[in-house]
Amino acid sequence: MNTNTIVAPPHPPGVWITATTYAGRTVKQFIRTPQLLVVNAVTSVMFLLIFRYVFGGALQTGPVAYVDFLIPALAAVSGLFAGGAVGVAEDADSGLFDRLRSLPVPRHAVLLGRSMADTALITWGTIITVIVGFAVGFRVHNGFAPAVLALGFCVLFAASFSWLQIFLGLVSGSAQAAQGISFSVFPLIFVSSAYVPVSSMPGWMQPIAENQPVTAMVGTVRALVLGGDTEALLGHSTTWFIVRALLWSAALLVVFGALSTRRFAKL
Amino acid sequence: MNASAGSPPTIEAVGLTKHYGDVHALAGLDLVAPAGSVTAILGPNGAGKTTFIKAVATLLKPDSGTLKVVGIDAIAHPEKVRRVIGLAGQNAAVEPALTGRENLVMIAKLFGHDKKAANAAADIVLHEINLADDADRAVKGYSGGMRRRLDLGASLVGAPRVLLLDEPTTGLDPRTRIDLWDSIRALVHGGTDVLLTTQYLEEADQLADHIVIIDHGRVIATGTPTELKSRAGRDMIEVRVRHSEQLDEAVSVLSTLGTEAPRVDVPARRASIPVVDGSSRLSDAIRIIAEHGISLDDIGLRQPTLDEVFLALTGAPS
Numbered sequence: 001m002n003t004n005t006i007v008a009p010p011h012p013p014g015v016w017i018t019a020t021t022y023a024g025r026t027v028k029q030f031i032r033t034p035q036l037l038v039v040n041a042v043t044s045v046m047f048l049l050i051f052r053y054v055f056g057g058a059l060q061t062g063p064v065a066y067v068d069f070l071i072p073a074l075a076a077v078s079g080l081f082a083g084g085a086v087g088v089a090e091d092a093d094s095g096l097f098d099r100l101r102s103l104p105v106p107r108h109a110v111l112l113g114r115s116m117a118d119t120a121l122i123t124w125g126t127i128i129t130v131i132v133g134f135a136v137g138f139r140v141h142n143g144f145a146p147a148v149l150a151l152g153f154c155v156l157f158a159a160s161f162s163w164l165q166i167f168l169g170l171v172s173g174s175a176q177a178a179q180g181i182s183f184s185v186f187p188l189i190f191v192s193s194a195y196v197p198v199s200s201m202p203g204w205m206q207p208i209a210e211n212q213p214v215t216a217m218v219g220t221v222r223a224l225v226l227g228g229d230t231e232a233l234l235g236h237s238t239t240w241f242i243v244r245a246l247l248w249s250a251a252l253l254v255v256f257g258a259l260s261t262r263r264f265a266k267l
Numbered sequence: 268m269n270a271s272a273g274s275p276p277t278i279e280a281v282g283l284t285k286h287y288g289d290v291h292a293l294a295g296l297d298l299v300a301p302a303g304s305v306t307a308i309l310g311p312n313g314a315g316k317t318t319f320i321k322a323v324a325t326l327l328k329p330d331s332g333t334l335k336v337v338g339i340d341a342i343a344h345p346e347k348v349r350r351v352i353g354l355a356g357q358n359a360a361v362e363p364a365l366t367g368r369e370n371l372v373m374i375a376k377l378f379g380h381d382k383k384a385a386n387a388a389a390d391i392v393l394h395e396i397n398l399a400d401d402a403d404r405a406v407k408g409y410s411g412g413m414r415r416r417l418d419l420g421a422s423l424v425g426a427p428r429v430l431l432l433d434e435p436t437t438g439l440d441p442r443t444r445i446d447l448w449d450s451i452r453a454l455v456h457g458g459t460d461v462l463l464t465t466q467y468l469e470e471a472d473q474l475a476d477h478i479v480i481i482d483h484g485r486v487i488a489t490g491t492p493t494e495l496k497s498r499a500g501r502d503m504i505e506v507r508v509r510h511s512e513q514l515d516e517a518v519s520v521l522s523t524l525g526t527e528a529p530r531v532d533v534p535a536r537r538a539s540i541p542v543v544d545g546s547s548r549l550s551d552a553i554r555i556i557a558e559h560g561i562s563l564d565d566i567g568l569r570q571p572t573l574d575e576v577f578l579a580l581t582g583a584p585s
Binding site for chain 1: 321326346354360362373374376379380384387388392422424428457
């Protein structure tokens with residue numbers, strides 16, 4: 001046999017190989033692109049410090065210190081701040097998606113790989129947030145095990161939001177548009193209990209803030225990390241938040257997973 | 268030896284249509300790319316070239332018609348087509364943060380190679396595209412031409428039976444374009460069938476042994492480069508007269524040299540005509556024009572433009 005000829009592969013790659021190959025490339029791209037690495041970290045730390053030191057003093061969170069109120073929320077919503085949509089739009093722009101769609105790969109596995117990579121990158125951001133949080137006074141008040149469970153929930157929320165970002169990236173049409181569309185999720189973050197207690201909002205807004213996914217997710221992480229005081233402040237039990245957060249996560253995964261897969265097939 | 272004897276055509280399209288709103292990107296395209304050949308789809312911007320190659324690459328589904336790639340029904344079994352094609356698109360779809368080798372290994376794995384085979388395939392291709400020395404550098408340091416070569420290489424790591432190249436040299440400077448042509452020629456020497464699109468007559472001429480000219484989503488002419496050029500007129504003699512009142516006389520002189528009526532551009536005082544055996548016709552033209560006492564600003568011999576090929580083949584500008 002001539003060693004200088006390539007033999008066509010015997011069978012196409014499976015879901016796992018496809019997903020991990022694309023995920024590996026996306027993580028490498030992130031690590032080797034200082035702009036991505038630094039800008040993401042700096043932005044989230046800046047937000048943290050501004051809320052902690054600029055707004056924090058004016059915000060009333062009852063028996064809970066504002067820094068303890070804030071850090072679990074930032075950890076829970078990291079996925080909405082991360083630029084997943086932009087990365088997806090760039091891969092569509094560059095022609096990479098055309099190439100991937102011309103390959104004998106299971107197409108949904110490409111997006112699964114993207115979600116895996118984005119979830120890992122969001123989790124990385126979450127860890128930075130928590131570390132900086134500790135440095136500016138945040139403490140766990142409910143023991144080690146619930147805190148680890150809370151981090152697990154953060155990863156789940158990251159995965160759910162990664163599919164929302166993938167969908168936004170696929171429909172945006174260009175990296176620049178994706179950047180703009182990313183801002184469309186801001187009301188979801190701000191009209192929630194993430195930065196201020198829902199009870200401080202106008203009456204008509206409270207039901208919206210109370211019943212949207214971010215409030216459920218933020219409440220879950222807060223309740224697990226802070227324990228009893230938060231339950232009193234937020235007016236619901238830990239279980240109430242966990243059940244809602246799980247339902248919302250499942251809904252985001254299913255809806256945006258399906259929409260993204262459909263969109264990717266037809267790009 | 269003809270390995271392709273009895274093989275199904277590389278591409279066989281019948282009555283292919285695809286529309287976006289009111290725009291008919293493909294309007295009943297019939298096309299056969301014979302097995303064992305390099306086929307160039309030649310046409311102006313918006314002719315439907317990219318839509319067609321995307322349909323072959325299973326990136327989009329035609330509205331109607333049939334499309335077979337090496338005998339496989341691309342509409343019913345796109346997943347089978349993806350196992351036999353390699354696509355290099357208009358952009359160099361390579362990742363700048365990865366090295367050349369990493370880019371190729373990634374695509375090789377996605378073709379279905381295991382790790383060892385993917386590394387071996389990347390090695391072979393890196394030599395073929397002449398990037399072995401730069402293999403372990405990040406692509407962000409590559410020139411535009413190197414990126415295109417790497418992109419071409421990425422389409423080859425799966426040993427595809429059909430290579431699809433969508434405007435492989437668009438946007439490259441002339442020197443780099445010629446280098447890339449050399450790479451493509453070397454690769455197709457191995458026997459891979461190629462379907463490429465281009466806006467450049469010269470590129471089709473350089474690379475293809477079968478040319479399909481399309482416009483408005485339809486095929487308007489097919490043939491070997493020689494056949495098409497003899498139909499289109501190989502070279503053009505072009506004159507510009509000094510005094511516009513002598514233009515008619517110049518036109519009648521020119522029309523004795525070629526087989527078709529000359530094209531006339533009155534405001535520019537210009538006339539041109541396709542001729543066979545250009546250089547001797549040019550000296551004839553200079554002599555006769557001098558005999559008639561017509562004063563010229565300019566006279567020259569040049570390749571027909573894509574517009575003129577269209578005009579010659581269809582009687583209408585593109």
